[in-house]
Amino acid sequence: MAFVELFLTFFMIGIVTFGGGYAMLRMIQEQVALRWGELIPVESLTNFVAVSESTPGPFAINMATYVGSVVGGDQGGFGMTVLGSFCATMGVVLPSFIVILIVAKIYDRFRSSKLVKDAMSGLKPAVVGLLANAILGVLVEVFAPAGFAWSLFTTSAFYISLGIFAVTVVLAFKKVHPIILICLSAVAGIAFGYLGWL
Amino acid sequence: MKKLWQIFVSFFRIGAFTFGGGYAMIPLIQHEAVEKRKWVTDEDILDIVAIAESTPGPIAINSATFVGYRAAGVLGSACATLGVVLPSFVVILALSFVLSQFQDVQAVQYAFNGIRVGVLALLVKALWTMYTKSPKGWAAYVVMGVSFLLTAIFSDIVIYVIIGCAVFGIVTSRIMERRAQ
Numbered sequence: 541m542a543f544v545e546l547f548l549t550f551f552m553i554g555i556v557t558f559g560g561g562y563a564m565l566r567m568i569q570e571q572v573a574l575r576w577g578e579l580i581p582v583e584s585l586t587n588f589v590a591v592s593e594s595t596p597g598p599f600a601i602n603m604a605t606y607v608g609s610v611v612g613g614d615q616g617g618f619g620m621t622v623l624g625s626f627c628a629t630m631g632v633v634l635p636s637f638i639v640i641l642i643v644a645k646i647y648d649r650f651r652s653s654k655l656v657k658d659a660m661s662g663l664k665p666a667v668v669g670l671l672a673n674a675i676l677g678v679l680v681e682v683f684a685p686a687g688f689a690w691s692l693f694t695t696s697a698f699y700i701s702l703g704i705f706a707v708t709v710v711l712a713f714k715k716v717h718p719i720i721l722i723c724l725s726a727v728a729g730i731a732f733g734y735l736g737w738l
Numbered sequence: 739m740k741k742l743w744q745i746f747v748s749f750f751r752i753g754a755f756t757f758g759g760g761y762a763m764i765p766l767i768q769h770e771a772v773e774k775r776k777w778v779t780d781e782d783i784l785d786i787v788a789i790a791e792s793t794p795g796p797i798a799i800n801s802a803t804f805v806g807y808r809a810a811g812v813l814g815s816a817c818a819t820l821g822v823v824l825p826s827f828v829v830i831l832a833l834s835f836v837l838s839q840f841q842d843v844q845a846v847q848y849a850f851n852g853i854r855v856g857v858l859a860l861l862v863k864a865l866w867t868m869y870t871k872s873p874k875g876w877a878a879y880v881v882m883g884v885s886f887l888l889t890a891i892f893s894d895i896v897i898y899v900i901i902g903c904a905v906f907g908i909v910t911s912r913i914m915e916r917r918a919q
Contacts, residue, residue, distance in 0.1 A: 663788040
């Protein structure tokens, strides 16, 4: 029963949230508090959000897998944990998958229709604006994690970050593989971290 | 069969190296699916992200499913989605047993401080690629500016911005055609 509830809850969350993982966060918080509040207190979920940022994979999948593992694990051992994760993850992925398959089929047929073309002429620049906003979010997180203050410019972390950013941006435009860039920046983070500069 | 395997492997790699949400995946998709495999073009990516934004569900899953579909139909989309989900699933499941210890590992914190900067650089490049493929002209610049400002100021309005921009696109196209006549 717990597994059906996991699947259905995350299926519903997958259907009703637009605009990516972070839009999903509040919905997940609400549903978790409502259904599994005793198993997963608010602080655990908040902590996990932080963990999820430093582990690979789409945010939404990480959240679903985590909630599923806790709720499933409550039913028994290792097998139940895996099953719980599986149900929640399937639930959050399936709506996307089905909707996109339908939309992709329709889009391939209507992409040259006038209405779709005109709508896309507004949507494409909107995507540029939305991505710019996402970048702003990361920019603040990287350079001013505790909010803006003039004292920022006296910290070594600011200049080290700026240096890593300058190097990686040049490499990115030189079409170095993104995975290599991610690994390089991780190594730089560890090195400067232990030096106490970042 | 070989192509399906390639799709799975590419998206597995993409899933394993995406940190922090769907947008961070765009540069990786551009590299794997456009530059390396040529399953789609840079223009397609812009279309695909626009559609991923305007349909329910995580952008990452939506984009993966769509690229997979373009590359090899329904089976392609299944392989892409499975590939992109699997690394997350395995890593989180493994972590769920040692979660409290993981948060305390200093090297992980340091590595992530670096990775965030790398992701920022990748996103800047992705933004540039998308900008060059986007329509230009006053209407397009208005949409870019307004969608940026609105989402920067208000939270939870992405879907309204998307609907508004689609309608704006339709209306301005009509107006410009009427003027041209």
